[in-house]
Amino acid sequence: MERLQKVLAHAGVASRRKCEQLIAEGRVTVDGQTITEMGYLVDAEKQAIAVDGKPVAAEQKVILLLNKPTAYMTTVSDPEGRRTVMSLLPQVAERLYPVGRLDYDTSGLLLFTNDGALTERLLHPSRDIEKVYRVTVEGKVDKEARQRLAEGIELEDGLTAPAQVEMLRQGDESVVQIAIHEGRNRQVRRMFEALGLPVKRLKRIAFGPIALGHLKTGQWRLLEPAEWKALYRSVELTPPPYARPTFPKVERKERPARRGKKPARHGTRNRKKS
CATH class of the missing domain: 3.30.2350.10 (Pseudouridine synthase)
Known part of the structure; x- marks a missing residue:
């Protein structure tokens, strides 16, 4: 059993503080019941948790x-x-x-x-x-x-x-x-x-x-x-679905466009005086 805001945060819904705000606003349900109590204990694997009516998946095991x-x-x-x-x-x-x-x-x-x-x-x-x-x-x-x-x-x-x-x-x-x-x-x-x-x-x-x-x-x-x-x-536990950890996405930086070659400079440096 874990606190509801912790389960939501671990599931990637939002930060812990933002999850507490969602609960306070009455936007979170557990088994169809609206929960506004901070620190409410839930079993994420056995209970249905939703935010704004959308189901929240339990955190995958890694x-x-x-x-x-x-x-x-x-x-x-x-x-x-x-x-x-x-x-x-x-x-x-x-x-x-x-x-x-x-x-x-x-x-x-x-x-x-x-x-x-x-x-x-x-x-x-x-x-x-x-x-x-x-x-x-x-x-x-x-x-x-x-x-x-x-x-x-x-x-x-x-x-x-x-x-x-x-x-x-x-x-x-x-x-x-x-x-x-x-x-x-x-x-x-x-x-x-x-x-x-x-x-x-x-x-x-x-x-x-x-x-x-x-x-x-x-x-x-x-x-x-x-x-x-x-x-x-x-240890006599049923293995959950095999999962790999979630690695953060690495944003690729766009390379600046290649500039064309600068035209040759035809200056007068090193020219001999006629």
């Missing part, structure tokens, strides 16, 4: 995937003026928000969407959505450490759920792939630190059925239709 670099905040804005992930996305008409967070020093797969229901289910602990990370640590991840990760690590906020661990490289600097189903704050880093293995690099490479693949750091892409359906079905 999902983007970003390969987040380190040194970016996973927030829409930052009061300290630090760079945020929003600066890496294209300008689109839809208002997108990150699905969960990646730490400032963590890179990798980050989803963005305007679908609140999808976001809520993806982040809800009861859904057990799998997150896969590639972790580079200082030191060797021996058999005992891998066993403890697989059984759960006791942290200050309780025992972690069992993790799936795959050894990728063993040495003074080791690389491990780990899959978890929880979303505690800085969880993967804290798990390895509890084992005496400081994390040097941390990258998320999968979120539920979505894999990062070969997307370069700092770049974004749309989900493929099959990925779109798989993501919704992973």
Whole structure:
């Protein structure tokens, strides 16, 4: 449920302030009933909304995937003026928000969407959505450490759920792939630190059925239709129609007409005096 003026603004009817004016003037109806109450809550997907008798279509659902670099905040804005992930996305008409967070020093797969229901289910602990990370640590991840990760690590906020661990490289600097189903704050880093293995690099490479693949750091892409359906079905939601974001139209500047060649000047410069 969202405020009526917000739904109208997101649907591209007008600015938020102008939409509030339309409501106050009695020009907006919900299921055939005129609404003048500011802040009236509606479900845009289930209720019929109209302005001056013309139906207002619900905002299309959009999902983007970003390969987040380190040194970016996973927030829409930052009061300290630090760079945020929003600066890496294209300008689109839809208002997108990150699905969960990646730490400032963590890179990798980050989803963005305007679908609140999808976001809520993806982040809800009861859904057990799998997150896969590639972790580079200082030191060797021996058999005992891998066993403890697989059984759960006791942290200050309780025992972690069992993790799936795959050894990728063993040495003074080791690389491990780990899959978890929880979303505690800085969880993967804290798990390895509890084992005496400081994390040097941390990258998320999968979120539920979505894999990062070969997307370069700092770049974004749309989900493929099959990925779109798989993501919704992973949280038991019916996939809405597949949609691409609405990119603003770029006005082409008309090139000035070419002027004809100037006629040759027949001056007297450099002429020899007769």
